[in-house]
Amino acid sequence: MDRRRVVGIALGAISGVAYGTGPLFAKSVYHAGLDWIALLAWRFFFATVISWLWLFVQPRARAELRLLDRRTTGRLLFTGATFVLTASVYYAAIQRIPTSLEALLMYAYPAVVAVLSMRLGYPFRGKLAWGSLVVVLFGAILTIGGIEAGVDQLGVAIGALSPLAYAIYIILAAWMAGERPGQTADMRSKGKGAEVSPPVAGAVMMTGTWLTMLVIAAAAREPLLPSQVPVEAWPGLFGIGLFAAAIAIQAFYASTARIGAAQASLMATVEPLIVIALGVGFLSEMLTPIQILGALLVLAGVLLAQTATPSESRPTLLEEV
Numbered sequence: 001m002d003r004r005r006v007v008g009i010a011l012g013a014i015s016g017v018a019y020g021t022g023p024l025f026a027k028s029v030y031h032a033g034l035d036w037i038a039l040l041a042w043r044f045f046f047a048t049v050i051s052w053l054w055l056f057v058q059p060r061a062r063a064e065l066r067l068l069d070r071r072t073t074g075r076l077l078f079t080g081a082t083f084v085l086t087a088s089v090y091y092a093a094i095q096r097i098p099t100s101l102e103a104l105l106m107y108a109y110p111a112v113v114a115v116l117s118m119r120l121g122y123p124f125r126g127k128l129a130w131g132s133l134v135v136v137l138f139g140a141i142l143t144i145g146g147i148e149a150g151v152d153q154l155g156v157a158i159g160a161l162s163p164l165a166y167a168i169y170i171i172l173a174a175w176m177a178g179e180r181p182g183q184t185a186d187m188r189s190k191g192k193g194a195e196v197s198p199p200v201a202g203a204v205m206m207t208g209t210w211l212t213m214l215v216i217a218a219a220a221r222e223p224l225l226p227s228q229v230p231v232e233a234w235p236g237l238f239g240i241g242l243f244a245a246a247i248a249i250q251a252f253y254a255s256t257a258r259i260g261a262a263q264a265s266l267m268a269t270v271e272p273l274i275v276i277a278l279g280v281g282f283l284s285e286m287l288t289p290i291q292i293l294g295a296l297l298v299l300a301g302v303l304l305a306q307t308a309t310p311s312e313s314r315p316t317l318l319e320e321v
Contacts, residue, residue: 008258012267015252020274022244025236032233036091041217044210046241051203061199079172080208086165096155109163110265122260135301142294174261185257194257202250
């Protein structure tokens with residue numbers, strides 16, 4: 001594998017790891033007395049600040065920002081705003097149904113992205129790549145664990161929107177990076193990466209996410225002044241903004257530019273493994289044999305996807321050049 005592909009694979013996994021820290025931070029925020037709307041408003045505020053700081057410490061990113069035209073800026077803001085729908089339906093659902101059930105519904109998103117990429121982006125190539133997706137999804141189901149009986153049907157309906165909303169956001173972000181039918185952004189740019197670099201795209205998109213969430217939170221009269229936020233909520237709010245937003249979103253965008261949305265989504269499925277590991281390590285949760293088997297299948301599926309022959313997984317970069 002070429003170096004840029006290896007980096008893309010690693011960034012996809014990093015994104016999944018970063019997203020996996022979210023539930024741990026969210027629990028501390030909920031225990032402090034804030035609800036999901038306030039959590040998202042502050043999460044995206046911290047992510048926006050961090051993203052802009054990351055941009056401004058890089059001279060090349062600052063120069064690129066000055067050359068950004070209004071049309072591209074508007075598209076980036078719109079793409080960021082769509083992420084609010086993903087986060088909102090996810091957190092609204094887990095107020096009504098068990099987190100395990102919502103996680104099960106959510107982890108259909110790699111399959112949705114894979115199907116959409118067949119027409120809109122760079123698809124999986126060959127039976128081995130598609131087979132690895134099946135293995136990963138089955139492993140994720142086992143890892144998430146059992147589902148409680150008597151669930152709220154409205155909650156299930158809301159939760160079912162999560163994978164679709166996230167898949168749409170992923171495809172939009174991939175297009176902003178430069179992915180097109182049959183080509184990743186890296187292929188189209190001949191190895192130069194995304195059309196809009198991750199620091200610039202991340203900062204502008206996150207601004208769109210935060211501004212949209214700010215309007216929603218203000219309409220709901222959520223605590224938006226620092227003095228209204230319990231002191232014990234701040235570590236969780238900052239942590240979820242840094243790891244499960246700023247790092248996760250920029251890493252995923254950079255991964256998509258290199259290996260395509262479908263492959264990046266598959267790599268990010270390490271997230272439930274991190275959620276479980278943090279639960280065992282910090283919340284004294286127990287890991288069942290079925291969950292251990294599921295975790296091993298997720299890892300096996302991810303590794304299987306990388307052992308596909310070039311003709312099955314993707315054309316080499318030289319073929320596109």
